[in-house]
Amino acid sequence: MYWLEVSVRTDGEGAEAVAEVLRPFAYQESVVLEQLGDDTTADPDALESVVTVKIYIPEEEDTPALRRRIEEILYHMSRLYPFPEPVFRQLADEDWANAWKDHYRPFRLGRRLKIWPTWLPRESDEDARPDDIVLVLDPGMAFGTGLHPTTQGCLRALEDIIEPGMSVLDAGTGSGILAIAAAKLGATEVAAFDTDNLAVRATFDNAAQNGVGRSIRVWRGELDSVRDEVTRPAWDVVVANILAPVIIQLLSEKGLLDYIAPGGRLVLSGIILEQGPDVEEALAAAGGQVERTIIAGDWITYIAGRR
Secondary structure: OEEEEEEEEEEHHHHHHHHHHHHHHOHHHOOEEEEEEOOOOOOHHHEEEEEEEEEEEEHHHOOHHHHHHHHHHHHHHHOOOOOOOOEEEEEEOOOOOOOOHHHOOOEEEOOOEEEEEOOOOHHHOOOOOOOOEEEEEOOOOOOOOOOOHHHHHHHHHHHHHOOOOOEEEEEOOOOOHHHHHHHHOOOOEEEEEEOOHHHHHHHHHHHHHOOOHHHEEEEEOOHHHHHHHOOOOOEEEEEEEOOHHHHHHHHHOOOHHHHEEEEEEEEEEEEEHHHHHHHHHHHHHOOEEEEEEEEEOOEEEEEEEEO
């Protein structure tokens, strides 16, 4: 038996979009993100900008029609965000599961945060620092890996904002990476929700892997479910790394600012630069104001508060 590897080379901004369209074709909907670099350092500058998105398909599902369908979908995507055609490669059964792990290395974000892959022993961390805050995740899974500029912007914002004892609400938690970071940064009450059952399960698993499973309340739902799930009326920090249209709706129709305690902060991301003015307009109309921005590539993260 062989496994068909389908790979697409792109960058940190395009990787998650490509991953999401490939996910339905993948075995157990698992998507790999591979970023090569200098394996002697965890410095993010030593990592290449290219990210390779990979999925694996068992032999019995590999057909000319399937390959053609994948090519068609990616061709239409590449008209909006250019990247090369997919590469198809057959791997022996014993090789496919670990085909990418040898190339992945830990990387740093901000001053203290470090993304550490689950399969590497912590004893091998030659770059360890006393104040490191390590987020142990499976970087092969597509959503919320820390590779995308929007996730990185949120993590940097949380590192700057969170102080011990704070409360944090993570709206649209994905892998739980932001909720886990909040707990490890010292937040004592963390709640997270998502509309996707897979995301909720991933957050449970990742929180347990990081030793903060009891510190994070996580459930499946939307923003209006928060008041049913927890008694806290407002939060010191609310983070929403979603999409600009959803954020605008949450601000204008769902009262997102009402979930922020007096003096609290709102972290908004998942926003392309050209969508920024629309988000700022919705924020101002809701009674908020931008305090600071973090820009990475074509993406912007807002740190905001009440006006």
